[in-house]
Amino acid sequence: MKIVFKIWRQVNSKSQGGFETYEVDGLTEDMSFLEALDYLNERLVQRNEKVIAYEYDCREGICGQCGVFINGRAHGPHDNITTCQLHMRSFKDGETVVVEPWRAAAFPVIKDLVVDRSAFDRIIEQGGYISARTGTAAEANAILVGKEVVDRAMDAAACIGCGACVATCKNASAALFTAAKINHLNSLPQGKPEASNRVLEMTRQMELEGFGSCTFTGACEVECPEEIPMINIAEMNARRVKAKWLGK
Amino acid sequence: MLNSKIPEGPLENKWSSYQTKSQLINPANKKKLNVIVVGSGLAGAGAAATLAELGYDVTCFCYQDSARRAHSVAAQGGINAAKNYQHDGDSVWRMFHDTLKGGDFRSREANVYRLAELSAPLIDHYVQQGVPFAREYGGVLANRSFGGVQVQRTFYARGQTGQQLLLAAYSQLYKMKRAQKVAMFPRHEMLDLVVIDGKAKGIIARDLITGQLKRFAADSVVLATGGYSRVFRLSTLAIGCNGSAIWKAHKRGAYFAAPSFTQVHPTALPQTSEAQSKLTLMSESLRNDGRIWVPKKKDDDRRANAIPEEERDYYLERRYPSFGNLAPRDIASRAAKERIDAGYGVGPFKNAVYLDFKHAVERFGIQTIQDRYGNLFKMYKKITGVDAYQEPMQISPAAHFSMGGLWVDYELMTTIPGLYAIGECNFSDHGANRLGANSLLQASIDGYFVLPNTINNYLADELKEDHPTTDHPEFDKAQKEVEQQITKLLTVRGDKTVDHFHRELGKVMWQECAMSRNKEGLGNAISKIKEIRDAFWNEVNVTGGQQEMNTELEKALRLADFLELGLLMCTDAFQREESCGAHFREEYQTDEGEAMRNDKTHAYVSAWAYDNGNFQLHKEPLVFENVQPTVRSYK
Numbered sequence A: 001m002k003i004v005f006k007i008w009r010q011v012n013s014k015s016q017g018g019f020e021t022y023e024v025d026g027l028t029e030d031m032s033f034l035e036a037l038d039y040l041n042e043r044l045v046q047r048n049e050k051v052i053a054y055e056y057d058c059r060e061g062i063c064g065q066c067g068v069f070i071n072g073r074a075h076g077p078h079d080n081i082t083t084c085q086l087h088m089r090s091f092k093d094g095e096t097v098v099v100e101p102w103r104a105a106a107f108p109v110i111k112d113l114v115v116d117r118s119a120f121d122r123i124i125e126q127g128g129y130i131s132a133r134t135g136t137a138a139e140a141n142a143i144l145v146g147k148e149v150v151d152r153a154m155d156a157a158a159c160i161g162c163g164a165c166v167a168t169c170k171n172a173s174a175a176l177f178t179a180a181k182i183n184h185l186n187s188l189p190q191g192k193p194e195a196s197n198r199v200l201e202m203t204r205q206m207e208l209e210g211f212g213s214c215t216f217t218g219a220c221e222v223e224c225p226e227e228i229p230m231i232n233i234a235e236m237n238a239r240r241v242k243a244k245w246l247g248k
Numbered sequence B: 001m002l003n004s005k006i007p008e009g010p011l012e013n014k015w016s017s018y019q020t021k022s023q024l025i026n027p028a029n030k031k032k033l034n035v036i037v038v039g040s041g042l043a044g045a046g047a048a049a050t051l052a053e054l055g056y057d058v059t060c061f062c063y064q065d066s067a068r069r070a071h072s073v074a075a076q077g078g079i080n081a082a083k084n085y086q087h088d089g090d091s092v093w094r095m096f097h098d099t100l101k102g103g104d105f106r107s108r109e110a111n112v113y114r115l116a117e118l119s120a121p122l123i124d125h126y127v128q129q130g131v132p133f134a135r136e137y138g139g140v141l142a143n144r145s146f147g148g149v150q151v152q153r154t155f156y157a158r159g160q161t162g163q164q165l166l167l168a169a170y171s172q173l174y175k176m177k178r179a180q181k182v183a184m185f186p187r188h189e190m191l192d193l194v195v196i197d198g199k200a201k202g203i204i205a206r207d208l209i210t211g212q213l214k215r216f217a218a219d220s221v222v223l224a225t226g227g228y229s230r231v232f233r234l235s236t237l238a239i240g241c242n243g244s245a246i247w248k249a250h251k252r253g254a255y256f257a258a259p260s261f262t263q264v265h266p267t268a269l270p271q272t273s274e275a276q277s278k279l280t281l282m283s284e285s286l287r288n289d290g291r292i293w294v295p296k297k298k299d300d301d302r303r304a305n306a307i308p309e310e311e312r313d314y315y316l317e318r319r320y321p322s323f324g325n326l327a328p329r330d331i332a333s334r335a336a337k338e339r340i341d342a343g344y345g346v347g348p349f350k351n352a353v354y355l356d357f358k359h360a361v362e363r364f365g366i367q368t369i370q371d372r373y374g375n376l377f378k379m380y381k382k383i384t385g386v387d388a389y390q391e392p393m394q395i396s397p398a399a400h401f402s403m404g405g406l407w408v409d410y411e412l413m414t415t416i417p418g419l420y421a422i423g424e425c426n427f428s429d430h431g432a433n434r435l436g437a438n439s440l441l442q443a444s445i446d447g448y449f450v451l452p453n454t455i456n457n458y459l460a461d462e463l464k465e466d467h468p469t470t471d472h473p474e475f476d477k478a479q480k481e482v483e484q485q486i487t488k489l490l491t492v493r494g495d496k497t498v499d500h501f502h503r504e505l506g507k508v509m510w511q512e513c514a515m516s517r518n519k520e521g522l523g524n525a526i527s528k529i530k531e532i533r534d535a536f537w538n539e540v541n542v543t544g545g546q547q548e549m550n551t552e553l554e555k556a557l558r559l560a561d562f563l564e565l566g567l568l569m570c571t572d573a574f575q576r577e578e579s580c581g582a583h584f585r586e587e588y589q590t591d592e593g594e595a596m597r598n599d600k601t602h603a604y605v606s607a608w609a610y611d612n613g614n615f616q617l618h619k620e621p622l623v624f625e626n627v628q629p630t631v632r633s634y635k
């Protein structure tokens, strides 16, 4: 099949970028979207041109490293998948496909389709953990956790940190990402002792990083590859209010 | 000459007596000691966080944009521990025995025992860190079984166990970063090791954003860089997984043990096109409830559901009645290859077998199956478009795990003093075949429990030495060598892509050095790889420059090392004239096609030294004092 790619090229974070057009023939429907870009890159090398930079690692939807805007949508035309899980059978022969990096002030472009998402790490750094030293744990079954409780914690914990929620949000809010981590830990008994600080400090960092605020449009949950529901944000806000006013 | 430093005394007491005797360092002195940890997977993040908690000054590296993306994240199935929560007769001893036997008696008793011994506290540790392991309604932890064992000792978090463990380890790493005890360098790739006066004292890393080469000095270097099965190109590993760090260490003097021991996983998705870049794993846990079969008739073109029960060959159940679908991986993969090669494969390329949940759904109901494997079925549907609740999955063997790696002693130190290797990049506990769910365990135990209790034994003496600095001539030398290699790659300006050569290498490796090997094939493979390597250095084209983000250059650097590593793997497989575990030499098999081990001549670990492009074999004899090696039967 043939695809006309319009791809964002940008030399580095300081330079101005723009779209380049590449007509690519010889693709197959079985190829993943990233394999189609690989294929294009091999053609570029043969023409002595610089390859397009884009991100990936696991290519199975779990590491969260891949992620581009495709035809105006984070991770492409389907709901709830990652870019690496998208296949060319989702496009029509001859179609024009526009590919851009995540756009958010807190995610500056590094090169072409690669952005800097280290803001997420800094949010985690402000309390997205349980302060316990290796070697101090009690017998695992000494803490009982109901199946429903752990299942809900797991629903939130599944976040892969890809940033699609931010990229798709008109306010570039990181509320879904932050909420997922907070709710994972704060809903488990192990996370309770630090629950209040965790929610206050992580949300503060989220704001410091320059992410916008959430206005509950729900765009994020549509793109989230792990289908983490927006209700998590409401839960986080409730926890935050409680922590702020009641100190718990 | 190889000293494995196994402590004296009975097996059960070795680790505790080791700890009693090893040297300690007082907290005030620990902060004067810097440790480099290359890798932020379970092994690396666990080690970096724990060493920092102990007071060392830690610098940690990974090539991804965040530590949270190390390939440990992709592990689905679970992690083993001898908790005996199921009251089904499990114990440390049984786990030790299963692991030793699973590895076909090609690993050290003392290491394997320690792995089993520390497994239970590791689960306690992860629960404390907030890992949402699956639970029963009463609130206790749940278990399932994995291949090669008859008890239920696997702990899991849906089909995302590796992700949950890694996120816990990563969060601890960032806890220590916040405490300013860890300096974290993501998007940095180690390209060489710096050895000063025979000791590991630093690394050269490339900043993947700017392309700048940077020097880092330390009192000790820990490699935790994961598996190297991307040497096959098509594998279940992440695209960036590489052998470069351990390969460079090997070239600087670290012995490489059992490089050819590679696990081929029986349940990955089959290759569907030449452009394919990776093979997706379907967790082995699926074999708990799924049944594997092929049609009894060759080239049967009917749809799976149209083939009646009596015309299906459940070949694992037929050949291995007591383990059935849960036969260990090497055996299950070879059995699949046997059926596929014999013409019974299914799917458009006839390169797959069926994994069928029909009976499980009938027995337990769709809800239970959804609970157990929901996200795996979902993933299968995303990739193939097929609903596996209705139709069987098509699966195929894929390169998956490197049992081989840098040779390490009981303290996890390599043959270079001060250089440690932990997690998948070492050769330690799995012998010739790894049991499912034992690897997350090994990576974690190495990082959290073992290394932090052995590195002190070395560093205590280093306190008295001068601290290394990056202006030492050895740093100049190493950096210059890296620069030369990069310049050479950028100036070949041939007409072929890096991926072209990687595909060529992958084909040879998969054909001759994977599930089934023979002398002639390996001999040919060695000459073919040399040809590919020479062609690569004469015909490759790497566009772009050094002083910028250049993903093509990253790939080329990794492949340059794989081309050399591939040679060593074939050399190792050539040399080992027996079959054991995943290493199946066609010349050494029983009449029934099972592996024929030779303990008289081959009860050793092969450990290779690098000598100017040649490899020299050293042997670490394996002594079994507690378990008598038997024929490994799963019939």
Ligand SMILES: Cc1cc2nc3c(=O)[nH]c(=O)nc-3n(C[C@H](O)[C@H](O)[C@H](O)COP(=O)(O)OP(=O)(O)OC[C@H]3O[C@@H](n4cnc5c(N)ncnc54)[C@H](O)[C@@H]3O)c2cc1C
Pocket (backbone or CB within 6 Å): B038, B039, B040, B041, B042, B043, B044, B061, B062, B063, B064, B067, B069, B070, B071, B072, B073, B074, B075, B076, B077, B078, B079, B080, B161, B162, B188, B189, B190, B191, B224, B225, B226, B227, B236, B237, B238, B241, B242, B244, B245, B281, B400, B401, B422, B423, B424, B425, B436, B437, B438, B439, B440, B441, B443
């Ligand atoms: C798809 C899949 C499923 C699996 N499922 C299971 C399972 O269910 N149970 C189980 O027990 N095991 C499983 N395994 C195996 C297990 O996941 C791995 O063996 C284990 O996680 C390895 O951990 P590690 O810390 O050694 O390496 P990794 O997690 O791979 O980490 C390697 C680290 O090293 C860094 N690195 C690598 N090279 C360099 C370099 N040159 N410079 C700088 N940094 C570098 C990387 O950035 C990364 O941070 C699975 C493996 C795969 C591939």
Ligand code: FES
Pocket (backbone or CB within 6 Å): A055, A056, A057, A058, A059, A060, A061, A062, A063, A064, A065, A066, A067, A082, A083, A084, A085
């Ligand atoms: S590459 Fe890992 S999620 Fe897409």
